[in-house]
Amino acid sequence: MTMTNSQSAHQTSKLKLPMDRSILIGSGLLVLLVLLGGLLVPGFISVQNLRSILLLAAFLGIASLGQTLCALLGALDLSIPFVIGSANILLPSLLLSGLPPTVAILVVIALGALVGSLNGTLSFRLQGQALIMSLAIGFATVGATQIYTSIGSDFGGTVFAKIPDWLRNLAAFNGKTFGIAMPPVVFIWAIIAAIMVWIMRNTWFGLGIYALGGSRTAAQRLRISEFKTWVTVHAISGAMSAVAGMLLLGFSGGGFVGVGDPYLFTTVAAVVIGGTSLLGGAGGYGATVLGVLVLTVLTSLLVGLGLSFASQQAVIGALIIPMVAIYARAPHIRNQI
Numbered sequence: 001m002t003m004t005n006s007q008s009a010h011q012t013s014k015l016k017l018p019m020d021r022s023i024l025i026g027s028g029l030l031v032l033l034v035l036l037g038g039l040l041v042p043g044f045i046s047v048q049n050l051r052s053i054l055l056l057a058a059f060l061g062i063a064s065l066g067q068t069l070c071a072l073l074g075a076l077d078l079s080i081p082f083v084i085g086s087a088n089i090l091l092p093s094l095l096l097s098g099l100p101p102t103v104a105i106l107v108v109i110a111l112g113a114l115v116g117s118l119n120g121t122l123s124f125r126l127q128g129q130a131l132i133m134s135l136a137i138g139f140a141t142v143g144a145t146q147i148y149t150s151i152g153s154d155f156g157g158t159v160f161a162k163i164p165d166w167l168r169n170l171a172a173f174n175g176k177t178f179g180i181a182m183p184p185v186v187f188i189w190a191i192i193a194a195i196m197v198w199i200m201r202n203t204w205f206g207l208g209i210y211a212l213g214g215s216r217t218a219a220q221r222l223r224i225s226e227f228k229t230w231v232t233v234h235a236i237s238g239a240m241s242a243v244a245g246m247l248l249l250g251f252s253g254g255g256f257v258g259v260g261d262p263y264l265f266t267t268v269a270a271v272v273i274g275g276t277s278l279l280g281g282a283g284g285y286g287a288t289v290l291g292v293l294v295l296t297v298l299t300s301l302l303v304g305l306g307l308s309f310a311s312q313q314a315v316i317g318a319l320i321i322p323m324v325a326i327y328a329r330a331p332h333i334r335n336q337i
Contacts, residue, residue: 022275022283025326026290029273033297041304049300051182055173057296058189059251060266061289063244065196066116066237067267068288072213073233074280075130079119080241080267082138083112084260086145087245092161092255093149101164109242115141116238120231134234146257159255171250185247196285209233213280269316270295273323 037044063080070077087108094104119137123130149159169175175183200206208229211219219226241260248259274291276283295316302312 022287023290025323026274026287026294030290030294030297033294033301037297037301037304041301044301044304047181052173053293053296053300054186055171055183055251056299057292058183058185059171059244059248060263060270060296061189061292062185062192062240062247063260063263064267064270064288064292065192065285066233066240067271068274068276068283068285069209069233070237071271071276071278072209072280072283073230074213074278075123075230076134076268076278077116077119077234077237078131078135078264079115079138079141080237081260081262081264082142083115083238083241084245084248084263085257086142086260087112087242088249088252088259089149089159089255089257090145091246091249092159092163095163096159096161101167105246108246109239112242112245113235113239116235116241117231119238120234123234124227124230142257149255158257161255163250163253167246167250168253169250171247173251185250193285193289200284205229205232210281213277213282215281265313266295269320272320275323 034045043049063084067077067080090111091104091108094107095101099107115137119134122137123133126133169184170188171183171185173183174181175185177184177187200209208219208222208224211222211224212226212229216226244263245260249255252259270291271283271288272278272291273294274283274287274289276287276291298316298319299312302315307315
């Protein structure tokens with residue numbers, strides 16, 4: 001049995017309701033936080049703070065792309081922070097070895113995609129243990145990277161090398177884009193986001209992810225390869241994590257293996273706050289972009305109010321609870337096919 005075009009269109013129209021709802025909620029929450037920040041924190045609504053928020057949001061947004069795609073399949077990628085940290089120390093190590101910057105960057109991205117592909121293959125084969133599998137792959141990756149970078153050195157978790165000026169400009173707070181006082185990474189993130197939103201809405205690959213996350217039975221009828229989609233999504237996650245790690249190198253100026261640690265929680269938080277279902281099949285990267293902005297603005301507000309890191313975590317956790325409760329009330333795609 002195959003699905004007719006009218007049936008497919010009808011199901012797609014039902015899918016749009018939760019997405020529109022999450023966008024509306026996320027936009028309202030973002031506006032509310034900006035207004036609160038303007039009222040409670042002097043200088044919160046300023047060009048400098050806006051630049052800082054967008055810069056930090058760009059790092060998180062790029063790292064959250066893969067997590068969003070995995071969540072749409074009903075999975076989570078816990079290897080993301082470890083790939084970020086590995087890329088952050090591997091790139092300067094490759095530069096120290098004499099590899100040209102362009103080649104070194106391509107090698108790191110390729111290795112990130114390879115790790116993601118391995119993660120996707122193993123987690124697909126052992127889906128009952130997929131979460132632990134991705135964590136194990138992350139541990140193995142960061143361990144192997146530290147072993148490599150520590151050859152001839154007493155320090156494997158920290159690597160110092162001359163970072164190319166163009167990489168610094170890409171991700172530094174004072175970076176400029178064609179004379180505009182805004183780091184290029186912000187515009188890079190905007191372009192990536194626009195392309196990904198278009199892909200998810202207009203290509204067979206994007207629609208296939210929604211189909212698999214929503215109903216494997218429907219996906220099988222549409223002859224969508226679950227294995228290929230699963231591996232491709234995790235490969236993208238690994239590659240984007242590697243990109244985020246290298247951009248963070250340009251931001252900090254030195255490689256540190258623990259730079260990705262905060263992204264284990266924040267990528268999942270951005271996905272959840274944006275309204276993408278962790279059960280799969282509902283949401284999207286556009287919603288995650290909003291989630292990233294909400295999370296970054298909220299963090300900036302809490303820092304401006306003088307709250308400690310522990311207090312910031314408590315507030316963000318308290319925010320996630322009602323967001324999950326609100327989104328959970330929307331009927332899931334599995335109940336609609």
